[in-house]
Amino acid sequence: MESLNEVWAHLTTAQQDPPTWAILLSALAALGVVSYSTSWHISRGLVTIAHEGGHALMAVLTRRKLQGIRLHSDTSGVTLTRGKPTGPGMILTALAGYVAPSLLGLGGAWLVSEGYVRILLWLVLVLLACMLLLIRNLFGVVSLLATGGAVFALSWFATDELQAVCAHAAVWFLLFGGVRPIFELQRKRRGNRAPDSDADQLARLTFLPAGFYIFFFLLVAGASLVAGTVLMVPWPLDLI
Template sequence: MTEVWVTLTTAQPRPDEWVVLLSALTALAVVTWSTSWQISRGLVTIAHEGGHALMALLTRRKLQGIRLHSDTSGVTLTRGRPTGPGMILTAAAGYVAPSLLGLGGAWLTSSGYVAVLIAVVIALLICMLLLIRNLFGVVSLLATGGAIAALTWYAPPDVDAIIAHLAVWFLLFGGIRPILELRRKRRYGRVPDSDADQLARLTVLPAGVWVMLFLLVAVASLAGGAYLLVPLPAGLG
């Protein structure tokens, strides 16, 4: 336990600036290229549904379970008052969760606490695994958690830092694309029961405003994460 504690509390040195920038470009390419996005989008869905689930627990709603589907969609089932602050916060948490998780990850990674970030992610995946109610969701979480555990167990610390940067950039960029897709789908009336539409029925704000609020949080998280991860030139810090 002493060795684990030392590993968690020992800050790792920052990787070279070119490594950070290359990680950002790689993550951006994965998010913008349709083929790689369809393969990796499920990771953003895990964060999205995890955001719903966490907020449901924080607002003391009854969490009934989470389902992840092969088309990269998901659903989080809760029980409680159909209106009120708890329901509003739970519905609003999904689309902003990947970006906020990326921002938190950027803070830990930029501070050198890569091991803490990995431990937190694995702990969250284990908690979600207890709430999954379909086979595909179980397989998805086991595959994701197993890959993270294997990489961090066998890879040296400097490789862990590169992987952490890549994952954080992916969440920061990947948190924006689903919101843009939601905005486009709503324009054609293809998602009448989206989170934004549910929030419109729960509040006085129209769905379009909620979409813009989601996007504002995602863009602000990207800006904040970039500020934390990319060192300022000498003389500007």
């Protein structure tokens, strides 16, 4: 019992924020990764993990039968569910994917702003472990194990200062990375290359057009980015 109490105390002890310059530098680094095509192609799979995790979580919450998740090497993914093909559960499940990375980033921004970096890292590990049970292809298993291994190594071996900086960078990546796929989706739709996208599925499920849902995705992503910035960047700026 004492050992468990010590672990809990260790997890819930707030860590000191990194210097403001380090927070801003981590933001610039994350923005660079998301903006540059090569680095985005390499890292985009992390956003896909959050995207498909959002579908899966909402499917469970709306009591749909979750059959599995597949992650592909081209950074796409699919979440397979079973249940009524229409209705609130199907709508909410389809709605959750594109907003999941941004909302996860916003939650992470709150945790790191309060100094709860260790809790954030271990929550990510728990979510990845739950998702691993649902993966139905080898590439997905390897992707989750690699991501989880990196997070575990950071949480177990890194100093508090390094943990804080990396956690900020990861949160910035989710906030910026939640925006770019929405613009990519719109470009694909203009070229008729995404007829079965989440937005188009939602249009078929409801009376609203697909463009409305793309606007909604973008609104959530933009609001999360602004709110996350307010939470993580101390004001007035002190760069020393």
